[in-house]
Amino acid sequence: MLQLALLAFLASFICYFVQWTFGQPMIDQPICVGLVAGLIFGDVTTGIIIGAAMEAIFIGNVNVGGATSAEPVTGTVMAVCFVTHMGMDQGAAITLATAVAIFANIIYSLIFNVLMSFWAPLIDWAADTGETKNVFIVHFGGALVMNAAMAIPTFLGVYFGAEPVANLVNVIPAAVTNGFNAAAGLLPAVGMALLLRMLWNNKTAIYFLLGFVLVSYLGMPMVGVAAIGAVVVVVTAYREMDLMDLRNKIKSLRETGVAAGTLSKAEVEEEDFFA
Template sequence: MFDIALIAFLTAFFCYYVQWTFGQPMIEQPLGAGLVAGIVFGDITTGIMIGAALQAIFIGSVNVGGATSADTTAGTVLAVCFVVHFGMDQGVAIPLAVAAAIFVNIVYSLIFNVITSFWAPVIDWAASKGDKKSIMLCHLGGGVLMNLLLAAPTFFAVYIGAEPAAQLMDMVPQAVINGFNAASGLLPAVGMALLLRMLWDNKIAVYFLLGFVMVQYLGMPMVAIAAVGIVIIVVSALRELESRDLRNQIRTLRESGVSAGATTVAEIEEEDFFA
């Protein structure tokens, strides 16, 4: 059990450290953490599937400043560990991962808002020396210390709670497990609702309608829909660039004060109107 807990701990630590030390490549998100956990635990397919399911749940969850919502890295690593090593049903592991992510967020907030504040004098010391090596050591060393603390709950969750959780699942009736499976299927809808609540705008509502029609009535796969979305983005961007260039031309002609350019300005404005 200690070995599995240590592997889970190092997996979470790797995701945290890469995320906060190397420019936030979003590896802490469920898709990234699920892939890393799948590679480490020897089941990439399961890792990606769990990561995708949790990504849909937390897709509208954003940490802003001191306000945090859930620690998706810990939840994803725990879910992959429970499913691969302890044989837990995926439909049961996902709701447990959501609960774990919300609970671990308390430790996450404590570390970021309290413990890391004690590192400020060390940062000031490194900056006052003006030595690049001291600043780099402070940066990397602080990252190691902080992310070790962030990954600690993952270790204890596996070391202390994995076996009792697996034994408890063996005692749970199948009807309850089916309820967990149904709940895990509904959770992604909650995540999408949270995302729509932030993004919804009457100007882009037609694109949501287009996506619904493509899925429900045309039966198009997600890859094809994503490709159509990319085409729409490119076309919209090109039109916006063209409109911006036309507006810049109009501004330049008006600022030049050349009366002979009046006809040209009118033509450009007409072209901009029909663009």
């Protein structure tokens, strides 16, 4: 189990380190974490599938400053580990991983917001010395310490939990497993609902209705819906650019004191419309 726990630690550490050291490229999102964990555990397909399922759950999860709601890296890595090496059913692993992600957020907050505050004096010292080498050492040294600390819960979860999970898999009744699968199927709907709470307004509602009609009544695959969505975005962007140019033109004419009578009829109508 030690080797398996070390692999889980490595997967979490890579995701944390790249995310917080190289400009936050969003590698800590479940779909990316699933890929990294799949590569390390030797089953890329399973890693991507679980990562995509977890992404649907946490797609509306946004952590701002000290206000955090979930920490999906630990949950996703553990889910991939339990499915690929413990033989756990995918639905049960995803359901368990969701609870782990919420619980791990407490540890994440303590490490990120409390423990690393003690690193601040070293940062001040490196800045005061004016030496690039000292800044480099403190920066990457702090990154190693912080991200290693954040990956420790994943290590402990796999090290102490892998064997009990393996034993539990053999005694779980089929009815319980089916219940986990049903719960896992509902969790993405919860994630989408959280996302809609932030995005929903009267102007965008029509686009959600369009997507629903395309999928439910026309049977269009998600890739096709995404392609249509991309076209709508481009068309809307061009329209907004044209309107912005028109507003800027009218504003410029007003600032230069051009009388409305010197404008064409169409331009006067446009000015009255946007006034």
